[in-house]
Amino acid sequence: MRKEHTMLNLHNAEFIRSAVRVADFPQDGLPQIVFAGKSNVGKSSVINKLLGRRNFARVSAQPGKTVHINYFLIDKQAYLVDLPGYGYARVSQAERQRWGVLMEEYFALGLLTLGIQIVDIRHKPTKDDVTMAEWFHAARRPWIVIANKLDKIKKSQIEGCLAEIRQTLLLPEEVPVIPFSAEKGDGKEVVLEMIAEHIGKDALK
Structure with missing residues (x-):
């Protein structure tokens, strides 16, 4: 008998916490959709677009300033997990190491449902x-890659850029x-369909 899946309302999203250590990670069994990207890649803008909210995931004026994992609860049914941006040139070696340790601790727990x-x-x-990408691959969980800023290139360039x-x-x-x-x-719709598929929802609205 087919299991009935409830709708996930993306507009019902709330910030839960910023995690800086293992004890802060929610481990209640809810699906965790994990977002990762460089500090200047537009990660917050992607999250805002997917949620249909203008300033939900705040765009920081100082990228790479702090190392923490932000948790958002979506419709009380799944977590959107925003990993700290990486690759910011002016971050100290100590901060880079803290980032690496935090990532290692998070991925070791196997909490990831879908990586983005x-x-x-x-x-x-x-x-x-x-x-x-190596972190996601080693986690042995489903993950997808979003190639953002499509509006900044010509259509004729898309295929070559994706291949690279x-x-x-x-x-x-x-x-x-x-x-x-x-x-x-x-x-947007393609990504939402994939999220829905991996967290066992028929549709997102």
């Missing part, structure tokens, strides 16, 4: 992007690369 890595479609992924991202990140065949525009909303 955000890269800039205009540029070849950086070493930090490759490292993040896939090749540089050494993505397994089953990991999709989705062209996306946080500005215009291109790719």
